[in-house]
Amino acid sequence: MLNFSCKATLVLTLFMLVDTAYSQEILSTRDKAPVYIPTDYVESKSYPLLLLLHGYGFDGEVADSIWGFKEILDQYDFIYTTPNGTADPTNSLFWNATVACCNFYGSTVDDVSFLFNLIESIKSNYNVDANRIYLVGDSNGGFMALELAYRFPHLITAVVSSAGASDFKDRMPLKSGVHALQVQGTNDTSILYSGGMIGGFTYPGLEASTRKWVKYNQCSEIAKETSYKDLFPTIAGLETEVVKYNTGCLQDGSSEIWSIMGGGHGLGRPVSSSNTLEIMDWLFAKTKSGWPSVYNGIIPPVSLRLGINNIGSFSERDGIIYTCLRVFTDGLPGSVGGISEFDIGLRVVSLSEATVQITKFREFNAIGALNENAQTPDCSGIFETTTGIYTDIIVAGDSVLDTTWSLINPTNLILKLSSYQELTAN
CATH class of the missing domain: 3.40.50.1820 (Alpha/Beta hydrolase fold, catalytic domain)
Incomplete structure (x- = not known):
């Protein structure tokens, strides 16, 4: 179990992320x-x-x-x-x-x-x-x-x-x-x-x-x-x-x-x-209220050798973690309302208490989109319904974090950070 300062460090990372622009070209139809x-x-x-x-x-x-x-x-x-x-x-x-x-x-x-x-x-x-x-x-x-x-x-x-x-x-x-x-x-x-x-x-x-x-x-x-x-x-x-x-x-x-x-x-x-x-x-100051992409997640660095091709990410502009979770019950794949994998948006509730809230959700990759490597994207998170434990891998700035959360308020879908580990290349 992490102490308070360690927990706060992770949540702070979500806000304190890590000059001249450079140009590339897109070959358009013109x-x-x-x-x-x-x-x-x-x-x-x-x-x-x-x-x-x-x-x-x-x-x-x-x-x-x-x-x-x-x-x-x-x-x-x-x-x-x-x-x-x-x-x-x-x-x-x-x-x-x-x-x-x-x-x-x-x-x-x-x-x-x-x-x-x-x-x-x-x-x-x-x-x-x-x-x-x-x-x-x-x-x-x-x-x-x-x-x-x-x-x-x-x-x-x-x-x-x-x-x-x-x-x-x-x-x-x-x-x-x-x-x-x-x-x-x-x-x-x-x-x-x-x-x-x-x-x-x-x-x-x-x-x-x-x-x-x-x-x-x-x-x-x-x-x-x-x-x-x-x-x-x-x-x-x-x-x-x-x-x-x-x-x-x-x-x-x-x-x-x-x-x-x-x-x-x-x-x-x-x-x-x-x-x-x-x-x-x-x-x-203007933004749409929808999802930033057709499914949540990004391709992780190859050097980490995670064995999955899609992990969650923190959007500094939105202040939201966009990721996905798979539903498990007693260690076996399950579902909620007939859906087994969900895109979720997690917004920081309290920095001092290291808590986040699921503010929106939908079925993960409902249209069956492929990633840029023409692969079906994985869902990195796991939520165990019997214990209320949620684990996931999340990118925050330059850091890739293996995190564990506990559901502390089922009514308002609030999760509290229990532990995390920064992943590095093997």
Whole structure:
């Protein structure tokens, strides 16, 4: 039995986990899309994914020079990509987002499918937190980001459109909520604040586009919160009006508008470093409430020779241990409600008492997914119903821990740490 300090050490490890980002590439259906990952990227940890979609006439590299997300990659600890649209006959890169913007030459390119497949490809190559996939779109990229979020609401957590817009289509509400922020300056002469026309096709103004997303997310159009920000020191006073629609919305959904009084094209070019951080803070405060992957667990280090191909892991961002357990009764495989293996989410209840609580559960790997080695994943945990003892192997930062827990509160599913051992390579 461990003493208190040893127990606290393990729980502390779950919070105190272990600078320049480096770039890789994903071969997409179009070309090689750059993928930037944190310097200290490890497979045992899941990361948010951010896509930045460029405006009309310039590429993803220029877009990043405007927004500066790559400079804060390690600070916010995320995976980042800046894909390119296709070139039109004037050799201008564009996204085929809506009828108004910005497919001016009748291209049949399917950018929605391209971006969806890119996200899926990145997810298959990196440990992406499926509850934290974010879009930022600049102008034409804003149109595209909103369209992608509407088409794949189960995939996208939150979207920011700077000087973009939705369209006037009469469409059904979403089946899964998305947090949508739309930003525009009242003096923008390119994408007009009150709406306008491009190539004979109309697009809605900022307020009308926001109301579209209020309806998509099924939010109350009456209940709203209004506040003010100072995003541009060169404009007198608190020039940015913030209106939030977050009452009665679909789970994981909301609609928000930042109207910059006297401002120009969205958040500007370049975007100030302080406003880039404003956007990042807004995005990273948003998460979906589901599971981060189709089944819990990660592949353990080969050097440990554990004899199993899947173990639990601690998510620093969620503060949750995502793992799985097999039900045993009197030492023999059993079941609860006809289910023998469960994904579980364990949240720390008390640091001083070294307790965790099962806050959510589901059947383990119900769809029969394979891991990246084309193997059926194992379930590492064992729960013995007769004794209430739960044992499991869990990754926390750089440590792999063999743990034993006791069920001390069956009603609230609270477990207390009894012992642990850090595993090292043989």
